[in-house]
Amino acid sequence: MASPQKQTRSTAQKALIRDALESETRFVSAKQLHRRLEDDGASVGLATVYRQLNALSRSGDADTITIAETQLFRACSQSEHHHHLVCERCGTAVEIDPPSEEWMRTVADSNGFEITHHVFEIFGLCADCRAGAAG
Structure with missing residues (x-):
């Protein structure tokens, strides 16, 4: 102990x-x-x-x-499931709404899938990092 x-x-x-x-x-x-x-x-x-x-x-x-x-x-x-737009360089994150559940079900159904769960994050460069890279 x-x-x-x-x-x-x-x-x-x-x-x-x-x-x-x-x-x-x-x-x-x-x-x-x-x-x-x-x-x-x-x-x-x-x-x-x-x-x-x-x-x-x-x-x-x-x-x-x-x-x-x-x-x-x-x-x-947040206690509920949520998603982010994330800067790959500095890690800045913004919470976003994902595509609709209906869209996800339609895509899954049309490809013969049944959804069990999803992970949805979008990665890129934030405005500050893009500006710093341009300079």
């Missing part, structure tokens, strides 16, 4: 990681969040950051996507 001191530290680290993620407006990797925590003077291991971010994702308190084989996280305040 974990000692009370270790449990208190674990709870404090969990809250620290959750707060740091909630203050982000974009999707971030565990390494980016870990670096930010270290820069802010926090003593938390990278493995702990990974564990806590994945726990937040499993509980529905964080969204997760994968870009270029890197798992990214963003705090999620």
Whole structure:
């Protein structure tokens, strides 16, 4: 059984990681969040950051996507299923409405599929990143 001191530290680290993620407006990797925590003077291991971010994702308190084989996280305040437009360069995300359920059923039916679930994210470059690339 974990000692009370270790449990208190674990709870404090969990809250620290959750707060740091909630203050982000974009999707971030565990390494980016870990670096930010270290820069802010926090003593938390990278493995702990990974564990806590994945726990937040499993509980529905964080969204997760994968870009270029890197798992990214963003705090999620919506309890219902939702979708994003995501900048591949900076991780900025905007919540969007997906195509209609009717459209998805029609496409699936016309190809002989039955929908069991869907994942819908659109990736590209935000206006700021496009402007920076042009300059």
